[in-house]
Amino acid sequence: MSPGKDGNRRRKTGSKRSPAIKITLAVFLVLFLAAAGGAVTYRVMTKDLPGIDALKDYRPSIASRVLDENDMLIDEFFLEDRKMINIADVPKIVQYAFVAAEDSRFYKHRGVDLLSIFRALFKNVEAGKIVQGGSTITQQVAKLMYLTPERKYVRKLKEAILSYRIDKYLTKDEILHLYLNQIYLGHGTYGIESASIGYFGKSARDLTLPEAALLAGLPKAPTTYSPFLNFNRAKQRQIYVLTRMQEEGFISKDQMTQAAAAPLSLRPMKPKDKVAAYFVEHVRRYVQEKYGADVLYKEGLTIYTTLNLSAQTAARDALMRGLSEMEARNKYAKDLVQGALYCMD
Numbered sequence: 203m204s205p206g207k208d209g210n211r212r213r214k215t216g217s218k219r220s221p222a223i224k225i226t227l228a229v230f231l232v233l234f235l236a237a238a239g240g241a242v243t244y245r246v247m248t249k250d251l252p253g254i255d256a257l258k259d260y261r262p263s264i265a266s267r268v269l270d271e272n273d274m275l276i277d278e279f280f281l282e283d284r285k286m287i288n289i290a291d292v293p294k295i296v297q298y299a300f301v302a303a304e305d306s307r308f309y310k311h312r313g314v315d316l317l318s319i320f321r322a323l324f325k326n327v328e329a330g331k332i333v334q335g336g337s338t339i340t341q342q343v344a345k346l347m348y349l350t351p352e353r354k355y356v357r358k359l360k361e362a363i364l365s366y367r368i369d370k371y372l373t374k375d376e377i378l379h380l381y382l383n384q385i386y387l388g389h390g391t392y393g394i395e396s397a398s399i400g401y402f403g404k405s406a407r408d409l410t411l412p413e414a415a416l417l418a419g420l421p422k423a424p425t426t427y428s429p430f431l432n433f434n435r436a437k438q439r440q441i442y443v444l445t446r447m448q449e450e451g452f453i454s455k456d457q458m459t460q461a462a463a464a465p466l467s468l469r470p471m472k473p474k475d476k477v478a479a480y481f482v483e484h485v486r487r488y489v490q491e492k493y494g495a496d497v498l499y500k501e502g503l504t505i506y507t508t509l510n511l512s513a514q515t516a517a518r519d520a521l522m523r524g525l526s527e528m529e530a531r532n533k534y535a536k537d538l539v540q541g542a543l544y545c546m547d
Contacts (some may be wrong), residue, residue: 254364254367254368254371254372255371257347257368257371257372257376257380260347260380261286261502262282262284262286262383262384262392262393263280263281263282263284263499263500264280264284264285264286264500264501264502265278265279265280265282265283265284265285265396265502266278266279266280266489266498266499266501266502266503266504266505267502267503267504267505268482268485268505268507269504269505269506269507270507270509270510270511270514271506271507271508271509271510272510272511272512273506274511274512276477276478276481276482276507276509276511277476277478277482279486279498279499280499281499281500282392283390283391283392283396283400284383284391284392284393284395284396285393285395285396285399286383286393286395286502287382287383287393287394287395287405287406287407288379289375289376289378289379289382291406291407292382292394292406292407293406293407293409293414295409295411295414295452295453296382296394296406296409296414296417296418297378297382298447298450298452298453299411299414299415299417299418299443299447299452300339300378300381300382300418300421301339301378301450301452302418302443302446302447302449302450302452303415303418303419303421303422303442303443303446304339304342304418304421304422305318305337305338305339305340306446306450307338308338308339308340308374308378309374311338311369312366312369312370313338313340313341313362313365313366313367313368313369313370314338314340314341314362314365314366315338318338337361338365339377339378339381340365340368340369340377341361341362341365342381342385342421343365343368343377343380343381343384344361344364344365344368345357345361346381346384346385347380347384348364382394383395385421386421386424387400387417387420387421387424388420388424388425388427388428389401389424389428389430389471394406394417397417397420398413398417399469400469401413401416401417401429401468401469402467402468402469403469410461410464411444411453411457411461411464412440412444412461412462412464412466413466415440415441415443415444415447415461416429416436416439416440416443416466418443419436419439419440419442419443420439422439427439429466429468430468430471440462441462444458444461444462445458477511477514477515477518478509478511478514478518481507481509481514485505485507486498489503489505513545517543517545518543520543521541521542521543524541525539525540525541
């Protein structure tokens with residue numbers, strides 16, 4: 203074999219290898235640039251994100267309570283009507299109701315549920331509009347506690363990163379504790395305890411399955427599904443939650459059927475009766491001047507006073523009757539006459 207032919211073969215082989223090497227280098231370059239771009243994006247997205255170390259000691263804004271001399275509630279001061287309750291005191295059936303309604307894979311995913319996101323995306327594309335969201339309970343906690351409104355895709359990325367960190371740092375019970383104490387449930391109530399008292403006049407500790415399912419249906423649209431504003435819609439939503447609980451294995455079919463048929467004893471909605479408005483205002487000013495507005499409206503103070511609520515109510519009612527009788531007797535316009543009562547023991 204002549205040297206010339208052998209050299210030609212090597213040149214041909216080299217020319218065949220050349221495109222493969224170029225393609226390989228191009229692939230590696232693209233992967234490197236993608237990784238670098240991802241790293242830069244991650245740094246930009248996370249540089250302003252808050253740390254989550256304080257979550258275990260997190261205390262949201264809590265209402266301060268004013269009590270009379272017998273520890274009867276006179277009034278409350280708050281920015282958000284919230285009463286804290288430990289997750290250990292919330293019945294499992296209540297916890298499962300919210301999980302079934304809001305995030306059925308809560309105990310399985312790591313803060314972000316890709317399966318739910320793709321399922322929601324498919325349903326939204328199929329419907330031609332947004333009909334379902336893919337946010338987990340952990341993402342809702344991240345959004346409620348940390349994130350401010352901004353361009354949606356940026357917030358969603360930050361939300362996902364935060365959710366992963368929260369899930370890594372906290373137990374599922376701790377995450378659910380934050381969620382159930384933070385979520386808005388309509389008519390000025392924040393958290394499961396305040397909502398339970400507002401809707402049913404009882405602590406969340408005492409909620410029944412039908413009541414839990416109704417409350418668990420509220421986070422999606424508290425006004426739309428309010429039993430006070432539209433009972434039929436609220437009932438349909440309650441049945442949906444019960445159905446999801448049964449599908450997820452939290453309750454049996456018999457429990458679902460019985461709960462759906464059970465009557466609901468809602469607490470009547472009425473304006474709060476201000477029995478001692480001037481006295482309470484004096485207390486508010488005193489505490490605010492002494493401790494500051496943040497402490498008064500956010501720290502959940504219990505303020506003990508010397509007022510006797512029963513005596514105050516009786517005195518107020520007696521005065522109002524006397525004024526009404528005077529107006530009727532003298533044919534005065536209603537609410538024309540004003541009066542005051544001074545009482546000493």
